[in-house]
Amino acid sequence: MLTAITGHYGCGKTEFAINYALSKRAEGLPVTIADLDIVNPYFCTRERKQTLEELGLRVIVSLGGMQIDIPALPAEILTMFEDNVCGIMDVGGDSVGARVLARYEKDFARTPHELLCVLNFNRPEVGTVERAIDYIGAIEQSSHLIVTGLVNNTHLLGDTSIEDIMRGADLSKKVASITGIPLRYNTAPRRLLKQAQNIGDLFLMDIFMNKPWEEEFNGSKSDI
C-alpha cells in the first residue's frame, strides 16, 4: 500500500509520515519513505535521512544535498508504484505542495493507495472546521487525488496538552461527518500516553524534527 501524507503547512506532516513509516516497519514490512516536499526549505524528511536509514527505512530524497533552494523529484520515486511496496510519501504543505502528486496521476490510478490529510486545529489558517474543509478541497484539486483519511494531529509542539488533542478530535469528527472522509488517527506525543489512552484510534508519536537546541531533551523542554 502506498500512502501519501498531505495537509496545511506546519500541521506535522513530516513528523506523522516518519512515525507512520516506522509503525509499518515495526510490523516487519520493508518500508520506503520519500521526501516529496519541494516547497519547504527546512524541517523536511531529508534532514533525517541518516537517522531513518539507521532505523531500517529506505529513504528517497532529492539529489543535491539537504538544503537546496529548488529540490527535484528523483526518478527513484517511481519505484514506489511497483507491486507490494509499502511506501510513505511526505508531501509539501498546502495545495501548492500537493501539486507534485498530480505528476503521478496515472501511476496512482493503477496502484492501491491512500491519501491522508493531517489536521492541526491549533494552526490558525486551518483553525476551524470550515477552513480545514476548504484546505482539503484545494489539496484534492491540485493533487488530482481524493483524500481517503484524516489524521488529527492537533498539537502545540512541547506545549501540547490532552485538551488540545481532544478538541482536535472533536473538530476532526465534525470534518469527517461533513465530508464523509473517515478519521483514521488521533495522534499524541508518547509523553501523554497515560492521559491519552482512552482516546479512540490513538497513534503515538515520537518526535524526530527537534530544533537544534532540543535534541538533548527530545522536545521535553519547551522553555529553552
Add this chain to the structure above:
Amino acid sequence: MAKELWKGNEAVAQAAIRAGCKYFFGYPITPQNEIPEYFSKHLPLVGGCFIQAESEIAAINMVYGAAGSGARVMTSSSSPGISLKQEGITYIACAELPAVIVNMMRGGPGLGNIAPSQADYFQATRGGGNGDYRTVVLAPATIQEAADLVQEAFDIADYYRNPVVVLADGMIGQMMEAIEWRDPKKRELPQKTWAANGTFDKREHNIINSLFIDAGDCTVQNKKLEEKYRAITQNEIRYDLSGDEEPEVVLVAYGTTSRIARAACIQLKEKGIKASLFRPITLWPFPEKALHDEAQKPSVKAVVTVEMSMGQMVDDVKIAVNGIKPVEFFGTGGGTIPTPQQIVQKIVTVVGGK
C-alpha cells in the same frame, strides 16, 4: 487568548498586519518566502496592498515612497536581498522616515545558501549603506518575541522617524512555535505632520529628501540625526540576562544562537561550571553598560561570544567589556548551526572543567 501554532515567517507578517502595516513591497528569496506569501493573501483582506516588485531595489524604493506619505510599510528579505536594499535604507534614514525591514539571514557571503546564519550583524548594526546613519536593530530569539518585536518595531520607527531592522535568521523564519498575540506597550506617537500626503491647499508642500547639496546643511542634518541616535541609545536598549548570578563564564549570544547557548548552559551546570547567558535583544543600540557590569563581577573569568558567523558581534562585546576580562569567540559560518556540545567544549577549554 489561547496559544496558537505559528511558523516564524507567518507570525512576522501577521504581527505587521496587527500593527497596522498596510503595505508590503518585496521580492522572493528563501528562507523568508512565507512573509510575502502571507502578506499577498492577507493584506488585501484588510484593505492593504501587496506588491511583488521587479527587484529588491525597486521594493525598498517603494517602501521609501510609502513611508514618505506617512503609511505604515514594511519589506523583508534574506541576506543577499538585504544587501541590494542598502542604498534605499540609507536614503530612508537620512530622510528620517519610519519603515520596518526584516532580514531572515542565510549563509553567506555572496549568494551563499539557504541555511540559517547570523553573518549580517555588521551590515545591520554598522549600516551597509553610506554615510553616518543608524538603524535600530531588534533580534528576536523566539517566535513569540518575533511577533512582539515586529509589532513594536512599527511604533519605534514612527516614534523616532527612523528605519528599524528586525534581524533574525532562517531558523526563526522556518520553525514553528506556540505563541499568543499581545499588544506592545503604548507609546505616545507624534502626528506625521511631515508626510507628503497631499496639501489639500491648507499648507506648504512637505518635501521628502536625502539630498543636502550644501555641506553646511548636510552637517546640520547629521547633527540632528546624531541627537536622535543618542536618544535611542538612552531609551531603547534591551537585553536578557539569565543563568547563574555569580558566573565563572558569561556567554553572549543573540537570536537562535542564544537558544543553543541556553541548552549549553544547562549542560555546563551539570558539569559544575557556573555560567550566565547575556542575550542582547537590541543589537543597535548595543547593551554595552549592562554587559560591562556583568563581566565586571568578581566571579567572572571570561566572556565567550557565540555566533552563527565567523565573529561579528564579538567586536561589540570587546568594546563593552573594554579589556577588563578576556573575550573568547566560538562561531560557525556559512549556514552551519553550532551544537550545545560544541559550545560546552569551548567553555571547558576556556575555564577548565571538572
